[in-house]
Amino acid sequence: MSGSERYKALKGMHDIMPPDIYLWQRTEGIAREIFSSYGFQEIRPPVVESTGIFTRSIGENTDIVEKEMYTFSDKAGRSISLRPEGTASVVRCYVENNLHTLPAPQKFSYAGPMFRYERPQSGRFRQFYQIGVEAFGSPHPETDAELLSMLRHFLGRLGLRSLHFQVNSIGCPACRPAYREALLGFFSDRIETLCPDCRRRYGQNPLRILDCKVERCVEMRKGAPAVTDYLCQDCRSHFERLCSLLELLGISHTVNPEMVRGLDYYTRTTFEVTSENLGAQNTVAAGGRYDRLVKEFGGPDTPAIGFAIGMERLIDLIKLSAEHRPPAPEVFIATIGEQAVTEGMLLAEKLRISGLWVETGDPVSSLKSQMRRADRLAAGYVLVLGEDEIRSGKIQWKRFADSTQGEIGLSGVCDFILNKA
Numbered sequence: 001m002s003g004s005e006r007y008k009a010l011k012g013m014h015d016i017m018p019p020d021i022y023l024w025q026r027t028e029g030i031a032r033e034i035f036s037s038y039g040f041q042e043i044r045p046p047v048v049e050s051t052g053i054f055t056r057s058i059g060e061n062t063d064i065v066e067k068e069m070y071t072f073s074d075k076a077g078r079s080i081s082l083r084p085e086g087t088a089s090v091v092r093c094y095v096e097n098n099l100h101t102l103p104a105p106q107k108f109s110y111a112g113p114m115f116r117y118e119r120p121q122s123g124r125f126r127q128f129y130q131i132g133v134e135a136f137g138s139p140h141p142e143t144d145a146e147l148l149s150m151l152r153h154f155l156g157r158l159g160l161r162s163l164h165f166q167v168n169s170i171g172c173p174a175c176r177p178a179y180r181e182a183l184l185g186f187f188s189d190r191i192e193t194l195c196p197d198c199r200r201r202y203g204q205n206p207l208r209i210l211d212c213k214v215e216r217c218v219e220m221r222k223g224a225p226a227v228t229d230y231l232c233q234d235c236r237s238h239f240e241r242l243c244s245l246l247e248l249l250g251i252s253h254t255v256n257p258e259m260v261r262g263l264d265y266y267t268r269t270t271f272e273v274t275s276e277n278l279g280a281q282n283t284v285a286a287g288g289r290y291d292r293l294v295k296e297f298g299g300p301d302t303p304a305i306g307f308a309i310g311m312e313r314l315i316d317l318i319k320l321s322a323e324h325r326p327p328a329p330e331v332f333i334a335t336i337g338e339q340a341v342t343e344g345m346l347l348a349e350k351l352r353i354s355g356l357w358v359e360t361g362d363p364v365s366s367l368k369s370q371m372r373r374a375d376r377l378a379a380g381y382v383l384v385l386g387e388d389e390i391r392s393g394k395i396q397w398k399r400f401a402d403s404t405q406g407e408i409g410l411s412g413v414c415d416f417i418l419n420k421a
């Protein structure tokens with residue numbers, strides 16, 4: 001490479017670095033632990049799929065597919081896309097591997113990067129991360145309630161408070177046509193005042209007008225018919241049962257008939273968890289039922305439900321809700337002189353094998369500068385090993401937390417640290 005060109009990450013792409021990475025790892029670890037206690041097993045689909053998988057499931061006329069997908073031709077001229085969300089890939093995997101032949105319900109979780117070519121703005125990235133779950137094979141509202149309970153459990157374990165659960169039912173193919181007609185009727189004399197996107201939505205999927213964030217559209221839809229008034233008997237009893245289960249589980253929630261979610265594949269239950277601490281972009285997690293998607297993908301008729309959580313926003317919230325100190329080395333070994341450097345290295349290896357995070361000082365630095373580094377790292381214990389110590393077989397220790405210090409025999413130092421650290 002010639003010259004001094006400095007590369008930058010692509011617009012909207014970000015590095016996840018220390019100290020934030022510790023919050024990410026902790027969050028992912030808690031997700032794994034809690035989701036598996038509800039029987040969700042991790043799967044890892046590829047991040048690139050045939051474009052058709054997303055256009056088919058998310059919907060041709062959605063913003064995601066129309067404006068935001070990273071779509072390329074590969075060398076063989078096939079249209080491929082970076083996944084903009086996780087559900088479509090998981091459904092593809094479920095159908096492709098005939099997972100419906102296993103006892104239902106089959107429950108999966110995933111975590112990883114998603115890609116959308118959005119205008120980068122605060123809290124939105126072109127490569128962003130989601131954790132999600134999908135449960136296949138249960139049409140029952142008990143499954144919906146269990147999923148929401150698991151979500152609450154997870155967010156609670158992360159220490160998040162003042163969360164707001166919103167639920168809705170957007171009906172099924174039996175009852176949605178009547179609602180669609182009612183919406184078309186309601187908006188028919190206001191089409192001209194809607195934003196250009198909503199004017200288009202009017203012809204394609206008027207439900208999505210309810211999702212529009214443009215102020216005049218929000219204004220225009222006041223008094224629009226509520227989807228919950230148009231549910232068929234089956235959808236109504238499913239939703240009523242869900243709401244009463246949520247009561248029983250102590251999950252306080254509101255019914256928001258405007259919450260239709262932006263994707264084509266949802267049926268019946270939709271839900272969102274929002275936080276007041278996130279400003280306008282306040283959705284932490286969202287999901288819903290998609291009872292027809294497996295069949296759309298060529299599988300047998302299989303009801304399903306899932307949710308996804310945006311990691312970046314979740315991490316922002318965790319940061320707002322509590323102070324988090326990144327981990328620090330448990331031990332720092334400062335050494336002076338060649339023999340001490342060797343002894344220090346052996347001791348460091350012994351302690352690391354026992355599971356401790358151990359840093360060693362730069363062998364040619366002064367003791368003073370090594371101590372400065374130990375201080376900056378906030379190491380739990382500093383051990384000082386010089387020629388005197390080698391000769392006397394004793395080592396100096398100092399504890400960062402309370403500045404206590406002392407001396408201990410070289411042979412006993414490992415046990416001493418392991419008992420205290």
Ligand SMILES: [Zn+2]
Nearest residue numbers: 172175232235
């Ligand atoms: Zn229905």
Ligand SMILES: [Zn+2]
Nearest residue numbers: 195198212217
């Ligand atoms: Zn609009």
